[in-house]
Amino acid sequence: MTEFEGKTTSLRSKIMSNIHSTGTKPEVLLRKRLYHEGIRYRVNYKKLPGSPDIVITKYKIVVFVDGEFWHGYNWEKKRTRIKRNRNYWIQKIQKNINRDSQQNQELHQMGWTVLHFWSHDVLKNTDYVVQTILYYVRGMEEDPGGTEGSFFQSGITAI
Numbered sequence: 001m002t003e004f005e006g007k008t009t010s011l012r013s014k015i016m017s018n019i020h021s022t023g024t025k026p027e028v029l030l031r032k033r034l035y036h037e038g039i040r041y042r043v044n045y046k047k048l049p050g051s052p053d054i055v056i057t058k059y060k061i062v063v064f065v066d067g068e069f070w071h072g073y074n075w076e077k078k079r080t081r082i083k084r085n086r087n088y089w090i091q092k093i094q095k096n097i098n099r100d101s102q103q104n105q106e107l108h109q110m111g112w113t114v115l116h117f118w119s120h121d122v123l124k125n126t127d128y129v130v131q132t133i134l135y136y137v138r139g140m141e142e143d144p145g146g147t148e149g150s151f152f153q154s155g156i157t158a159i
Contacts (some may be wrong), residue, residue: 009058009085026122027053029066033130039137048112050103056133059140063133064100065122072097089108113140 006018031054035043044066045055045062052062072078082089106116113136122129 024067024119026066026119029126030063030065030117030122030129032052033126034133037130037134039133048110049106050100051066052107056137059137060111061115061133061136062107063115063117065119067091067119070096071100071118073120089111092156107151 031043033043034054039056042052042055042057044051045057048062052061053065054063056063061128063110066073068074070093075093076099079090104114104116112113115133115136117129117132121147134158
């Protein structure tokens with residue numbers, strides 16, 4: 001039995017409305033670790049498309065910590081498991097995925113390096129995530145503008 005089975009739509013709506021989009025545990029953990037590494041950043045920078053969770057302006061690097069449900073982790077498999085309000089949720093999550101892709105393209109065209117991490121990866125593999133970000137920072141220190149807006153998501157690099 002899942003957490004929501006047997007609950008009314010209004011109760012589910014109330015539960016879902018309590019989910020926050022900023023200041024989540026994975027974001028705060030990552031920010032603290034980056035600060036400890038000497039990386040200074042801005043949080044939810046509204047001057048850029050998508051208001052990235054972490055923006056390292058000095059190196060033109062943006063970091064998004066994506067929630068698995070909202071951003072469609074393993075989407076092709078998970079979408080078949082949605083049972084209630086199926087049309088609404090599938091449309092909503094697909095719209096989020098499309099919006100993320102559009103914002104990545106805009107940021108890339110503006111010369112930013114875009115890094116995406118799933119929240120469960122940040123929680124379970126924090127060292128790896130921090131080292132990945134530091135890798136890009138060091139790359140920008142050595143060759144500013146050299147890694148033109150690459151895109152990274154959970155261990156896979158693509159443009």
